[in-house]
Amino acid sequence: MNLAAQTRLLLEQAYDAYRDSPRAASWLGRHLDRFSDPLRLAVVGGPATGKSTMVSAIAGQELSGQGDGMRWFRAAPSRSQNELTLIDTPAIDEHATPQTIEGICAEADAVLYLVRHPHNADLGFLHTLQDHAIARASAVNSVVVLSRADELGGGRVDALISARQIARRYRREPELRGLCQDVVPVAGLLAAGGRTLREAEFDALVDLAAVPKAELEPQLLSADRFLASTGQPGAVLLERFGLFGVRLAITLIRRGAQTLPSLAAQLVPRSGLAELRDSIDQYFTEREEVLKARSALLGLEVVLRMEPRPATPALAAELERVVVSAHEFRELRLLAALRTGRIALPPELAAEAVRLLGGHGTGIAERLGGDGSQHAVLDAIRRWRELAERPGAGTGERRAAAVVVRSCEALAAGPL
Structure with missing residues (x-):
């Protein structure tokens, strides 16, 4: 049983236990319903980071007016063909209330955190996202966006090249470990204007x-x-x-x-938007069931903590077991670490690991490169188990190999 199925079952058990509490039952019921809804992606940042502009770029539509609260939009399908709900949020600054921040955390399954420059970025909101034991154990739901990347290159025509180099260095900074999956540079105005x-x-x-x-x-x-x-x-x-x-x-x-279409077709790729949409697909929409389960587990913990009942200890124990055993979180963390260079493997091994972890699609055929046979799965298990147990391999290599082995064993056991 995968993480989403385990989480649904646990929520249903909790719903039965809290049926006589309208507030708790409503909260749990909302999380159950969210499994059928599009993934919720919040675009968050401080003043002048271009949040609404970035939402316009991703959604491919101009947004009308400005709002003080959260605004919701439906994004056009991308490579994954999964629908996406975008949330344009109030600016996060010294005036942001705890209720605003808590509201964003409660509503969003994943977050794009916009910053203008990495050297003076306020990462307080990302720390708030992980200010919970379950959140820290499943820190897989945020991507940092350098949202005015053209400014990092002095506005030159080749500014995105400089911005990508800065992003590569920044994503390996120790302060970002455990806070985000990736760092992506985007010229937000160009992306929105081109679309x-x-x-x-x-x-x-x-x-x-x-x-x-x-x-x-x-x-x-x-x-x-x-x-x-x-x-x-x-x-x-x-x-x-x-x-x-x-x-x-x-x-x-x-x-x-x-012509207008030919100019738009050349502007958008040069904005960095394609790389951002790829990151959204790879880390979020293609793993939407995992991220919805993560939101539900966090929501369940709130209910168990705020309204203890006779059934609470057993539910809390099962909640802890589900979180600790959730291999899907380990997959996403390793996938991000390989793509960002935080963990280094030889190029061929790294490419195979990304594929087996679901980096090119989460189906059996995509993970196994088109060969979904049991023989291919067993062969992958053998090779990666050898690496995990190789005495000369580094600690990072062995740990990465152990995660890949577990992914392969799940393939051998049946659909993920």
């Missing part, structure tokens, strides 16, 4: 691209110069794309992107 490019904006960019380079380039040295020379039309472009996006769009138009 929702309007005809009038495209025409304005085409007009700018027609201006001789010697005349236009001095205007593009700073936002102030650009505004002084273009006025209100330029202000609209800056608000929608940023100076980095305007520069890049003009360059692409000059190189042949002469």
Whole structure:
């Protein structure tokens, strides 16, 4: 029985035990219902991190208005074809109330935490996410996003290259271990603008691209110069794309992107949005049952702690057993560690480990590279067990191999 099935069963038992408590029964019933709902992904960050812009980019639609509370949107299906509910949250700063933070933690199955620059990032919210024994044991539900990645590269056309190098270094920082699965750079304005490019904006960019380079380039040295020379039309472009996006769009138009669809098709990949959507798929939507189970286990612990009953000790013991034995959490932690370089294996072994852990899809065929035979499973178990028991292997290698062996044994036992 996998983690989701065990969690459902435990919730149903708790629901029966708390049926006479309207508040507890409602809370448990909501978590049971959430297994049938799309995964809930909260976009969280401080002021000026571009939360609403990032939601627009992921959802592929412009968001209307601003709100003080949480706003909910349905994202278009991505590679996994699983639906996704996006939550645009209030800014997390010194004025954020404990109720706001608790509300986000209670509603979200997973979190994108937006920061402008890694060197002055406030990671307090991520620490709050793990401020619970169950959460620390299952710290697999957050990704840090460098949401204004173009600024890290000085707004140059190749700014995302610099931002990716910074992200690679940052994701290995000791302070991030146990706090997030990955760090992904995205030029948020460019991503949102590219996905929702309007005809009038495209025409304005085409007009700018027609201006001789010697005349236009001095205007593009700073936002102030650009505004002084273009006025209100330029202000609209800056608000929608940023100076980095305007520069890049003009360059692409000059190189042949002469239609709106062709320009949009080139802007979005250069924003880093594809990498972010891949991370969302790999860590969240493809593991939505695991993350929903995690939310439910946290919710159940709250009920057991707040309203003790005669059945509470037995339910608490079963809850602890489910969390401790949840191999799915170990899989996700190791998958992130391999992808971010926090654990190093030889390239061929690392690639095979990612596949066997479900990094290219969680089905048997995807995990085994197309060969779902029992012989292939047993062969994988043998090879990885040898590595786990090899005297000369490092501690990290042996631990990683032991997790892969357990994944293979689950494949041998039946569907995950």
